[in-house]
Amino acid sequence: MNVSQAIRSKRAVRSFSKQPLKDVEVRAILNAGRRAQSTKNRQERHFIAVQDRERLKALSKGGAFAGHLKCAALGVVILTPRPEDFYGALFDAGQSAAYMQLAALELGIVSCLATLYKEEKVREILQPPKEWWPLMAISFGYPRDKKGLTIRLLRGGRKAYDEVVHQETW
Ligand SMILES: Cc1cc2nc3c(=O)[nH]c(=O)nc-3n(C[C@H](O)[C@H](O)[C@H](O)COP(=O)(O)O)c2cc1C
Structure with a gap:
C-alpha cells in the first residue's frame, strides 16, 4: 500500500480481532509517532503503549466514546503539554497520531482515536507526571472482519x- 492509497482508504475502525500485534509491529507504529514532525522540532510528546487487557478496559472508561479501547490489541496514549503552556501541543499530537495510524494501515492494522475526557481517571490508570496531559489515545488492532471494514x-x-x-x- 502506498501513501496515497493509505490516505484514501483510512477510516476509523472500532472493532478488532483478538489477534495480538507482533512486537515489531508495535514498535513500527510507535516509531512513526516518534518520527512525526513537530513545532520547531520540539518533540514535546510521550507515548504510553498499553497492551494489558485490564488496563485497556479501564482506559476505555476514560472518555465518553472511548469504548473501542477495551477490545484493541494496542492502545497508545499521546501525552502533551497543555495548550496554554505550548500552543503547538495538540497540532503536534495530531501529526504523531496521523503518522502512527498510516504506518499501522500499511501493516493491515486498523485504528481509531479516542478522546480521554476523564483526566483524573486516566491519571490514576497511567500515573504520568503532572505536567504531561493524556488527552488522546488510539486503539489499534487487526480488523474483526474484512466485510465490516468494506x-x-x-x-x-x-x-x-x-x-x-x-x-x-x-
Ligand atoms: C481529534 C479527534 C478525536 C476523536 N475522538 C474520537 C473518540 O473519542 N471516539 C471515537 O470513537 N472516535 C473519535 N474520533 C474519530 C472520528 O470520529 C473519525 O475520525 C471521524 O468520524 C471520521 O471517520 P472515518 O474516517 O471513518 O470517516 C476522533 C477523531 C479525531 C480527529
Whole structure:
C-alpha cells in the first residue's frame, strides 16, 4: 500500500480481532509517532503503549466514546503539554497520531482515536507526571472482519473538493 492509497482508504475502525500485534509491529507504529514532525522540532510528546487487557478496559472508561479501547490489541496514549503552556501541543499530537495510524494501515492494522475526557481517571490508570496531559489515545488492532471494514469504507465520506478548497483567496 502506498501513501496515497493509505490516505484514501483510512477510516476509523472500532472493532478488532483478538489477534495480538507482533512486537515489531508495535514498535513500527510507535516509531512513526516518534518520527512525526513537530513545532520547531520540539518533540514535546510521550507515548504510553498499553497492551494489558485490564488496563485497556479501564482506559476505555476514560472518555465518553472511548469504548473501542477495551477490545484493541494496542492502545497508545499521546501525552502533551497543555495548550496554554505550548500552543503547538495538540497540532503536534495530531501529526504523531496521523503518522502512527498510516504506518499501522500499511501493516493491515486498523485504528481509531479516542478522546480521554476523564483526566483524573486516566491519571490514576497511567500515573504520568503532572505536567504531561493524556488527552488522546488510539486503539489499534487487526480488523474483526474484512466485510465490516468494506462496509465502513463505503460509508465513510468527506466533503467535496470544491466545498473546502479555495484558490488564492476565500
Ligand atoms: C481529534 C479527534 C478525536 C476523536 N475522538 C474520537 C473518540 O473519542 N471516539 C471515537 O470513537 N472516535 C473519535 N474520533 C474519530 C472520528 O470520529 C473519525 O475520525 C471521524 O468520524 C471520521 O471517520 P472515518 O474516517 O471513518 O470517516 C476522533 C477523531 C479525531 C480527529
